[in-house]
Amino acid sequence: MITRIIATTIVMAVASLPASAEVSKAELESISIPDTLETPIGTLEFFDGVPTDATIDTVYDNLDRMRAVEAYLDNQGAASLFAMRKGNAAIGATSNKVSITEQLLKPESLYLTGNTSTLYALTYLDLKVDGALVVELPPGMLGFLDDAWFRYIENMGLPGPDKGKGGKYLLLPPGYDGEVPEGYFVVKMPTYHNLMFLRGSIAKGLEPAVKNIKSQLKIYPLSKADNPPDTEFVNISGTSYNTLVTRDLSFYEGLNQVVQEEPIDAIGPEVRGTLAAIGIVKGQPFNPDARMQKLLAEAADIGAATARAITYQPRIDGVEIYPDTHSAWTMGYANKNTSFTADGAMNPDARVLFYFNATGVTPAMAMTRAGAGSDYGIAYLDANKKAFDGSKSYKLHLPPNVPVNNFWAVTIYDTQTRSLLQTSQPFPTLGSQDSRIEKNADGSYELYFAPKAPKGKEGNWLQTLPGKSWFAILRMYGPLEPWINKTWRPSEIELIE
Numbered sequence: 001m002i003t004r005i006i007a008t009t010i011v012m013a014v015a016s017l018p019a020s021a022e023v024s025k026a027e028l029e030s031i032s033i034p035d036t037l038e039t040p041i042g043t044l045e046f047f048d049g050v051p052t053d054a055t056i057d058t059v060y061d062n063l064d065r066m067r068a069v070e071a072y073l074d075n076q077g078a079a080s081l082f083a084m085r086k087g088n089a090a091i092g093a094t095s096n097k098v099s100i101t102e103q104l105l106k107p108e109s110l111y112l113t114g115n116t117s118t119l120y121a122l123t124y125l126d127l128k129v130d131g132a133l134v135v136e137l138p139p140g141m142l143g144f145l146d147d148a149w150f151r152y153i154e155n156m157g158l159p160g161p162d163k164g165k166g167g168k169y170l171l172l173p174p175g176y177d178g179e180v181p182e183g184y185f186v187v188k189m190p191t192y193h194n195l196m197f198l199r200g201s202i203a204k205g206l207e208p209a210v211k212n213i214k215s216q217l218k219i220y221p222l223s224k225a226d227n228p229p230d231t232e233f234v235n236i237s238g239t240s241y242n243t244l245v246t247r248d249l250s251f252y253e254g255l256n257q258v259v260q261e262e263p264i265d266a267i268g269p270e271v272r273g274t275l276a277a278i279g280i281v282k283g284q285p286f287n288p289d290a291r292m293q294k295l296l297a298e299a300a301d302i303g304a305a306t307a308r309a310i311t312y313q314p315r316i317d318g319v320e321i322y323p324d325t326h327s328a329w330t331m332g333y334a335n336k337n338t339s340f341t342a343d344g345a346m347n348p349d350a351r352v353l354f355y356f357n358a359t360g361v362t363p364a365m366a367m368t369r370a371g372a373g374s375d376y377g378i379a380y381l382d383a384n385k386k387a388f389d390g391s392k393s394y395k396l397h398l399p400p401n402v403p404v405n406n407f408w409a410v411t412i413y414d415t416q417t418r419s420l421l422q423t424s425q426p427f428p429t430l431g432s433q434d435s436r437i438e439k440n441a442d443g444s445y446e447l448y449f450a451p452k453a454p455k456g457k458e459g460n461w462l463q464t465l466p467g468k469s470w471f472a473i474l475r476m477y478g479p480l481e482p483w484i485n486k487t488w489r490p491s492e493i494e495l496i497e
Contacts, residue, residue, distance in 0.1 A: 405478025
C-alpha cells in the first residue's frame with residue numbers, strides 16, 4: 001500500500017511539470033564549468049569539469065588560506081589573552097603574583113588601549129595548576145573574570161555579587177567535583193586559564209588605592225586555605241614589555257597552545273572544525289609543513305589587514321555614536337553589545353572590532369547609567385574621515401559643562417600597536433584632573449594635538465610624532481544625561497594646519 005502511494009505521488013509530481021521542462025543551454029552552462037576559468041586566484045583549468053592537478057593545488061591553497069584567515073579573525077580574543085598571559089609571565093606575574101600599575105600605566109608597556117587614569121591590577125589564573133582558587137577581594141574594586149577566549153564569565157567588585165564591599169570568591173576549574181565550602185561567592189570557570197581584571201578608584205589618591213589592593217587582595221589555592229601563601233605584586237609602571245597579538249606563524253602556534261590546554265568543549269564544533277582544517281586539533285601535534293607555514297603567514301597578513309579595515313571603515317551598524325551626522329566618533333562595542341550576538345547570530349566584524357583594539361569583556365563596560373561607570377568615544381579618523389598625521393596640527397573642542405560626575409580624559413594611541421603613544425610626554429593624556437589644563441571663559445576646552453605645542457597652549461597640548469599616525473579615546477567617568485542622550489557632544493577632531 002505504501003509503495004503504491006509513493007509511486008502515485010511521483011507520477012503526479014512528474015505530470016505536473018511543464019511540458020517544456022527541458023534543460024536549456026543556459027542552465028547547463030550555469031551548472032557546468034568551462035575548460036579554462038579566470039578567477040582572482042589565477043587561471044583554473046579542467047577537462048570536461050575535472051580539475052587538473054595544478055588547479056587542485058591552487059584551489060586547496062586558497063581553501064587552506066581562507067580557513068586560516070577565518071581562524072585568525074574569529075580567535076582574536078583567545079590569541080590576545082594568550083599574548084597578555086605570555087607577556088606577564090615574562091615579567092614574573094602568575095596566579096598569585098599580580099601585575100599592578102602603582103604609578104599608573106605608562107607608554108613603555110604595550111597594552112591594547114590601556115588608560116592612564118585608572119589603577120590596574122591584573123592576574124592570569126591557572127586553575128590547571130592551582131585547582132579551585134580563592135580570591136579575597138578588597139572593598140571598592142571594579143573588576144571581572146574572562147575565560148581563555150576572552151569571553152565574559154562574572155563581574156567582581158561594584159558590579160559583582162559582593163556589591164563593592166569585597167569578600168571571598170571561590171573559582172572552580174572545569175569539571176570540579178570536590179567539596180564546595182560555604183562562605184564564598186562561587187564561580188564555575190569554563191576554562192583553566194582565565195583573566196582576573198581589577199581596577200581601583202584613585203578618586204582619593206593613588207597611594208591609598210595601591211595600599212588597599214596590596215594589603216587586602218589575596219589569591220591562593222583552596223587546598224592551602226589553612227595556611228595560604230603570600231600574594232605578591234609586580235609593579236609594571238614604566239616596564240617595557242609586550243602583550244600584543246603577533247602577525248606571523250606564532251599566532252597559530254599560540255592558538256594551538258590554548259586549544260591543547262583547555263577543555264575540548266571550550267569552543268563549539270564549528271570553531272573546532274575550522275581549526276582542525278588548518279592543523280590545530282586537541283591532543284595532536286601542530287606541525288605545519290613548509291607549504292602550510294607559508295599559507296598561514298599569508299593568512300595572518302590578510303587577517304591583520306582585514307582587522308584594520310574593520311577598525312577604520314566598519315561596515316556594520318551600531319558603531320557610530322552620532323549616526324545622524326556620520327560623525328567620526330565611534331564606540332568599541334557595536335550597539336554596546338558585549339556578547340557580539342543578536343537574534344541568535346554572531347556578528348564577527350563586531351567581535352573583531354573589539355578584540356583587535358581592546359581587552360576585557362564585561363557587560364558593565366557597556367551599561368551607561370547616569371553618574372556611574374564610564375563611557376568612551378573613539379576617534380580613529382579626523383573630521384574629514386582621514387587618518388591623523390603626526391606631523392600636522394589638530395584641535396578638539398569640548399563644549400561647556402562637560403557632563404561627567406567624576407572626570408573626563410582624552411588619551412592618544414599608536415595606530416600600529418593600539419597602545420599608548422610613546423612621546424617625550426610622560427603620559428599621552430589630558431583631562432579634567434590635570435592641573436595644567438586651561439578652561440575657556442565659558443567653561444569649554446580646546447585641546448591640541450601636534451608635534452609642538454601652540455604658543456600659549458602648552459597645558460592643553462598632546463604631542464604627536466611626524467611620520468606616525470595616532471587615534472584618540474575620550475573617556476567619560478560617571479557620564480551624565482547630556483552625554484547619554486547626546487544633547488552634549490564633542491566636536492570632531494579637526495585639522496588646523
